[in-house]
Amino acid sequence: MLTKKQKTLLLFINEKLKNGGECPSYDEMRQSLNLKSKSGIHRLIAALEERGFLRRLPHKARCLSVVKLPENAGIQDLYNNFTPSIINGGLDKTTNDNKNKLIPVVGKIAAGVPIEALENSDETIAYPPAKSTEDFFALKVEGDSMIDAGINNGDTVIIKKTNVANNGQIVVALIDDHEATLKRFRKKTNSIALESANKAHETRIFNPERVKIQGILVSLYRNF
Numbered sequence: 211m212l213t214k215k216q217k218t219l220l221l222f223i224n225e226k227l228k229n230g231g232e233c234p235s236y237d238e239m240r241q242s243l244n245l246k247s248k249s250g251i252h253r254l255i256a257a258l259e260e261r262g263f264l265r266r267l268p269h270k271a272r273c274l275s276v277v278k279l280p281e282n283a284g285i286q287d288l289y290n291n292f293t294p295s296i297i298n299g300g301l302d303k304t305t306n307d308n309k310n311k312l313i314p315v316v317g318k319i320a321a322g323v324p325i326e327a328l329e330n331s332d333e334t335i336a337y338p339p340a341k342s343t344e345d346f347f348a349l350k351v352e353g354d355s356m357i358d359a360g361i362n363n364g365d366t367v368i369i370k371k372t373n374v375a376n377n378g379q380i381v382v383a384l385i386d387d388h389e390a391t392l393k394r395f396r397k398k399t400n401s402i403a404l405e406s407a408n409k410a411h412e413t414r415i416f417n418p419e420r421v422k423i424q425g426i427l428v429s430l431y432r433n434f
Contacts, residue, residue, distance in 0.1 A: 212261070212280050215243055219254050220263050224276045228396060229377045233274045313337045313346040313368070319382060319392045321353035321361060335431065337368055345371040347425065349382065349392070356380070356392060359407035365432050367392065369425035380427040386420055395423070 212220070222242045226234040236248045245251065255274070258264040263280070267273040315333040335348055351365045359380060361367065375381045381395045383404055393404035393414075402421045405413045 212258075212263070215250075216254055216258055216261075216263075217280055219243060219251070220258055220276065220279065223264070223274060224279060225378075227274075227276060311337055311346070313348055315348040315350065315366065317349060318352050319349040319367065319390055321351050321356040321363070321392045335366070337429070346428070347371065348431075351392065351430075355406040355408045355411040356394075357408050359394070361392070361407070361427075361430060362432065365430045367427055368429040368431070370428045371425045373423050375423050375426050382424040382427075384422040384424050385416065387422070390424070392427070 219239060219242070222239065223234060226232070226238075234242075236251050239251045240246075240248050243250070243254075255264060259266065263276070263278055265275050265277055267275055312334040313336075315335055337346060337348070347369050348366050349369060351361060351363060351367055354363050357363075361380075369382050375395045377396050379395050380392065382390060382392055383395070384390050385404075391404060394407060396403035396405060397418070400418070402416050402418050403413050404416070404421070
């Protein structure tokens with residue numbers, strides 16, 4: 211079992227490697243844990259190596275590889291870039307008021323194998339607290355590839371329209387101009403990774419020109 215600091219450091223290193231492909235410096239690790247010296251980082255890394263969570267890559271200075279993550283690493287630990295704001299209840303076509311904004315439900319989105327691109331729909335839902343200066347749309351989720359990020363089959367996701375995204379954000383991605391999917395976004399120098407949040411589904415890698423960002427996830431509705 212890992213200590214809190216060991217677990218925090220391991221997840222910090224893992225996130226840095228996933229985002230940029232480079233191991234964080236010892237000073238970055240020290241700052242992430244609010245430690246006064248690097249000696250504490252050396253001890254934590256040694257402990258993680260001894261327990262089989264980290265290993266040093268040979269012939270490379272200050273280069274680490276994450277071997278495994280702790281079994282009790284929760285959704286908030288591994289997917290800390292987004293926490294679904296779940297609005298419980300139905301999706302009734304409520305009357306718009308000063309706090310709600312009617313946004314269109316434009317079709318379905320795959321959280322699994324990509325489906326055809328967005329459909330048109332006359333349905334709208336009230337989304338609080340949407341800012342009038344921002345543009346949103348909604349999509350109904352089909353599939354289970356994002357369940358470990360708190361997104362279930364049958365949920366309705368609220369998407370803010372944008373054509374750019376940061377690493378780690380959950381996005382609506384349009385592949386080859388005809389396949390739409392909901393995935394976690396990772397961009398590297400010459401590729402884009404669309405990651406699932408379910409171990410049963412693989413990460414898909416594309417050339418950047420094949421992927422267009424349609425929006426980023428900001429909230430979701432769920433019926434019980």
